[in-house]
Amino acid sequence: MMKPLRRFLIAGLLPALLAAVAAAALMPVLLPEPGGGGGPPALLLIALFGVFVLAGRCVRQLAALDGSAFYGPLTAALFGVWVLYFWQVGVTVFEVPRVLLPAPSLIALSLFEHAATLGRDFVQTVLKAVLIGWALGSALGFAVGVAIDRAPFLQRGLLPLASLTSTVPLVAVAPIMVMWFGFDWPSKAAVVVLMTFFPMLISTLAGLQSAGRLERELMHSYAASYWRTLLDLRLPNAVPFIMSALKINATLALIGAIVAEFFGSPTVGLGFRISTEAARMNMALVWGAIVVAAVTGSVAYALLVRLERRWAFWHPSVRAP
Amino acid sequence: MPSMREAPAWRRQLLPVATLLLAALLLWYAGAVLLNAPGAIERVLLPKGPYTTQELVKATWAMERPVLPVPHQVAADLWASITENELTSPRNLLYHVAVTAKSTLIGFVLGTLLGVLLASAIVHSRTLDRALLPWIVASQTVPVLAIAPIVLVILGSLGFSGVAPKATIAMYLCFFPVTVAMVLGLRSPQRIETELMHTYAASRLQALWMLRLPAALPFLFPSLRVAIAAGLVGAMVAELPTGAQAGLGARLLTGSYYGNTVGIWSALVLSALLGLALTGVVAGVERLVMRQRRPA
Numbered sequence: 001m002m003k004p005l006r007r008f009l010i011a012g013l014l015p016a017l018l019a020a021v022a023a024a025a026l027m028p029v030l031l032p033e034p035g036g037g038g039g040p041p042a043l044l045l046i047a048l049f050g051v052f053v054l055a056g057r058c059v060r061q062l063a064a065l066d067g068s069a070f071y072g073p074l075t076a077a078l079f080g081v082w083v084l085y086f087w088q089v090g091v092t093v094f095e096v097p098r099v100l101l102p103a104p105s106l107i108a109l110s111l112f113e114h115a116a117t118l119g120r121d122f123v124q125t126v127l128k129a130v131l132i133g134w135a136l137g138s139a140l141g142f143a144v145g146v147a148i149d150r151a152p153f154l155q156r157g158l159l160p161l162a163s164l165t166s167t168v169p170l171v172a173v174a175p176i177m178v179m180w181f182g183f184d185w186p187s188k189a190a191v192v193v194l195m196t197f198f199p200m201l202i203s204t205l206a207g208l209q210s211a212g213r214l215e216r217e218l219m220h221s222y223a224a225s226y227w228r229t230l231l232d233l234r235l236p237n238a239v240p241f242i243m244s245a246l247k248i249n250a251t252l253a254l255i256g257a258i259v260a261e262f263f264g265s266p267t268v269g270l271g272f273r274i275s276t277e278a279a280r281m282n283m284a285l286v287w288g289a290i291v292v293a294a295v296t297g298s299v300a301y302a303l304l305v306r307l308e309r310r311w312a313f314w315h316p317s318v319r320a321p
Numbered sequence: 322m323p324s325m326r327e328a329p330a331w332r333r334q335l336l337p338v339a340t341l342l343l344a345a346l347l348l349w350y351a352g353a354v355l356l357n358a359p360g361a362i363e364r365v366l367l368p369k370g371p372y373t374t375q376e377l378v379k380a381t382w383a384m385e386r387p388v389l390p391v392p393h394q395v396a397a398d399l400w401a402s403i404t405e406n407e408l409t410s411p412r413n414l415l416y417h418v419a420v421t422a423k424s425t426l427i428g429f430v431l432g433t434l435l436g437v438l439l440a441s442a443i444v445h446s447r448t449l450d451r452a453l454l455p456w457i458v459a460s461q462t463v464p465v466l467a468i469a470p471i472v473l474v475i476l477g478s479l480g481f482s483g484v485a486p487k488a489t490i491a492m493y494l495c496f497f498p499v500t501v502a503m504v505l506g507l508r509s510p511q512r513i514e515t516e517l518m519h520t521y522a523a524s525r526l527q528a529l530w531m532l533r534l535p536a537a538l539p540f541l542f543p544s545l546r547v548a549i550a551a552g553l554v555g556a557m558v559a560e561l562p563t564g565a566q567a568g569l570g571a572r573l574l575t576g577s578y579y580g581n582t583v584g585i586w587s588a589l590v591l592s593a594l595l596g597l598a599l600t601g602v603v604a605g606v607e608r609l610v611m612r613q614r615r616p617a
Contacts, residue, residue, distance in 0.1 A: 063451040072451050079452035100475050157337030167546070167600035168593040169554045172569070175577030175585050180388065247462075254464040259554075262470075262561050263577060271467070275562065278470035286471055294463040301462035 004065055012058035013078075019054050020085060023047045027092065044093060055082045102284040110284035111291060118273070118292050125257050125270040126296050128185040133192025134253040138246060140193065141200025149208050150226070159205060162198045170195045174260035183266050191260040196249040203245035207238025240315045243308040250300045254293060349392060356388040357381035386580055395586045402587065411567060418591050420567040424484050425556040425599065428491025429549050435492065436499030436548075437541075441529060443500075444507040457500055466494065469558050487559040487568070491552035498551065502544030506537025535614070542607040549599045557592060569595070 026047060059079050065071045084104050090096070091103040098106065111118065148154040174191050181187035211234045219229040261271025273289040354377075361380040366372040372380075382391045390398075399414060406413035443449045469490045476486040510532050518528040560570030569592045576585035 059452050060448045063448040073455065075448075075451040076453075076455035080456065097478075099478055153337050154341070155337075156334050157339075157341035160334055160338055161341060164597065167550045168596045169550070169557055171554055172557060172573055172589050172592050175573050176582070176589070178577060179580070179582065179585075251462055251464065255466050258464055258467050259558055262558065263574065274467055275470050278474050279562065281474065283471065283474065290467050290471070293467050297463040298459060 004067075008058070008061045008065060012061040016051065016054035016058040019047070019051045023051050024089065027089070048089060048093065052086070055085075099281045099283055102287060106284045107287040107291065111288040114285055114288060117285075118270075118288060120268050121270045121273050121289060122292055122296070124185060124266075124268045125188070125261065126254075129188035129192060129257040129260075129269075130253045132185075133189035133257065134196055134249055136189065137193035137196030137253070138200045138249055141197045141245070142204050142242065144197075145201050145204025145208065146230075149205070149230075155205060159202065162201050165198045171256055171259045174263040177260065178264045183264055185269075188257045188260040188265070188269075192253045192256045195252045195256040199248050199252065200242070200245045203241040204238060207241030208234050210241065211237040240308070240312045243304065243312060247301060247304045247308075250304060251297060254297050254300075258293060346392060349389075350382070353387065353389045353391045354378055354381045357384055360384065360386075360388060387582055390583045390586050394583055395590060398583045398587045399590065414572070414587060414591055417567055417569050417572050417588070418595055420484075421553070421556050421560065421569045421592070422595060422599070424487035424559070424568075425491050425549065425553045425595075427484065427488040428556065429495050429552045429599075431488065432492040432495025432548060432552065433499050433545065436496045437503055439496075440500050440503030440507055440537075441533075443504050444533070445525060445529075450504075454504060457497060460497055461501065465497065466490075466555060466558060468493075469555065470562065473559060473562055487556050490555040490559045494551040494555040495548035498544045498547045499541070502540045503537055506540030507533045509540065510536045538610065538614070542603070542611070545603050545607070546600050549603055550596055553592070553596050553599060 023044070026044060059075060059082065062071065062078055063075045087101075088103050088105060091101055102110075148158060171191065173194060174187070177187040177190040177194075181190050208230075215233055215237075216229065219233050224232070257269075258271035258274070261269045262275050265272040270289050270293050274286050277283075277285045277289070358377060358381055361377060361384055362372075365380045365384070366377060381387070383394070384390075387394070402412060402414045408415060410416060443454055472490050472493075473486050476482075476489060507529075514532055514536075515528065518532050523531070557568065557570035557573070560568035561574055569588050572588040573585055573592075576582070576588060
């Protein structure tokens with residue numbers, strides 16, 4: 001088991017890393033003065049091509065390994081590191097203008113320099129608009145779902161309409177919400193409420209229907225009341241559905257809040273930052289704001305997955321790895 | 322869902338849906354009275370002296386710049402813009418619908434092709450599967466739409482303008498769901514089926530074409546419906562930055578700049594209809610394709 005891994009480390013990763021470091025060290029020596037023109041020297045291009053080949057080879061070797069669940073994510077991580085490396089090196093060597101594509105180091109620097117600004121944006125967009133809108137929209141969807149559970153007529157009417165809303169660009173209500181609720185976060189939260197309500201409604205209804213006939217008849221034979229059946233059988237059965245709606249809604253909420261800010265916002269917020277700094281060609285900060293949004297989305301998703309593991313540990317989709 | 326059961330289900334839903342729509346319409350009119358009343362009293366009625374309730378209701382339903390325009394105002398605005406202007410005139414909302422639909426469709430076709438190609442590559446390459454697929458899956462949890470302004474700036478400074486940047490944004494939004502679904506779909510054939518292809522000495526290309534792609538269709542179409550909705554949102558967001566003159570997104574933004582509520586609602590209604598129509602086309606194609614597979 002150890003042998004292929006060791007072979008990868010010594011024969012694959014090590015040469016690629018050494019070559020990458022060597023090429024990076026060569027760069028200041030070989031590169032002409034910035035703006036001097038003449039293009040990158042051939043020697044450097046050959047060296048980088050060598051690194052490229054070695055990097056591809058070591059990713060392939062790692063991808064071919066079997067025997068540990070960690071190899072998969074490790075391959076993805078290694079691939080990501082190489083992408084960052086070639087992004088950084090390529091942008092420097094080919095003198096790509098910062099407006100087009102800032103180097104990862106510049107993005108990291110601007111994340112660090114503008115940490116206070118981005119922190120305020122995070123509070124404004126994520127902690128206010130997204131979190132409140134997501135919680136409110138999901139709670140409303142759940143409440144309405146449970147409320148109309150006993151009204152088949154309403155269900156038959158509401159379900160087709162609710163599933164049609166997924167094809168409609170709901171974000172477009174943002175300008176109306178801005179008119180009604182003002183520029184600050186309540187208008188964004190309102191957009192998020194609208195976007196998250198319907199997925200949760202549909203999932204809650206589907207989840208409540210998902211309890212098996214056998215189990216329902218068992219509850220019936222126990223003379224269990226509607227509420228007892230709801231609490232002990234049908235709601236627990238609906239948890240996986242509700243959790244997956246919460247996960248979908250987390251992404252939707254982020255998109256909704258950020259796009260709603262494109263339509264008008266106070267001078268703070270991730271969407272505002274992205275659109276105004278893009279207009280000012282300050283791309284490093286735009287990428288910084290996007291990193292914040294991306295990390296927020298992934299972390300929220302990961303947290304919800306952990307919550308799902310805890311609450312729906314019995315469900316086949318969670319038990320099966 | 323078997324097609325046999327669809328017709329009765331559809332008929333069973335007709336009455337409830339109609340009832341709910343009617344209730345929504347009534348609520349809309351009532352809401353308009355409530356929301357518009359302060360403005361109507363202040364701007365229309367008080368200058369003229371005392372007024373009756375009937376006059377108040379009438380005034381709230383016919384305001385110049387209402388907080389909430391009523392459906393017939395929106396319909397009248399739509400009708401006027403469609404019938405009173407040439408189809409090619411930017412005053413005609415159908416022109417903007419066409420602009421948005423065009424960039425959505427171009428992006429959708431390109432994104433779908435790209436997604437199917439990449440998924441085929443991922444299924445056949447373990448390296449891509451392990452190195453690239455996790456990133457594509459993870460990107461589903463990230464608001465990728467936020468990159469739209471960057472794409473606009475990059476393509477703008479490279480000299481692209483007009484439909485290209487919008488279609489690009491629609492394309493990359495379409496591409497993610499299609500790729501993820503197609504990887505699942507291309508992998509869905511059972512081992513026994515792939516082994517049968519193997520015993521026929523079918524090449525990988527033949528196996529892809531005759532086994533994997535047909536097997537992936539049930540996965541492809543739901544993702545296409547998601548993709549075209551996402552592509553429409555992408556195309557509309559791409560029309561937001563200043564400079565875009567045409568498209569439903571631009572209409573929404575100019576409407577909100579000038580406080581033209583009826584205009585916003587008209588654009589909103591049309592974008593909803595466009596979304597429904599685009600998804601309807603995809604669903605129609607799905608039904609046609611899947612019906613041919615039914616006899617087997």
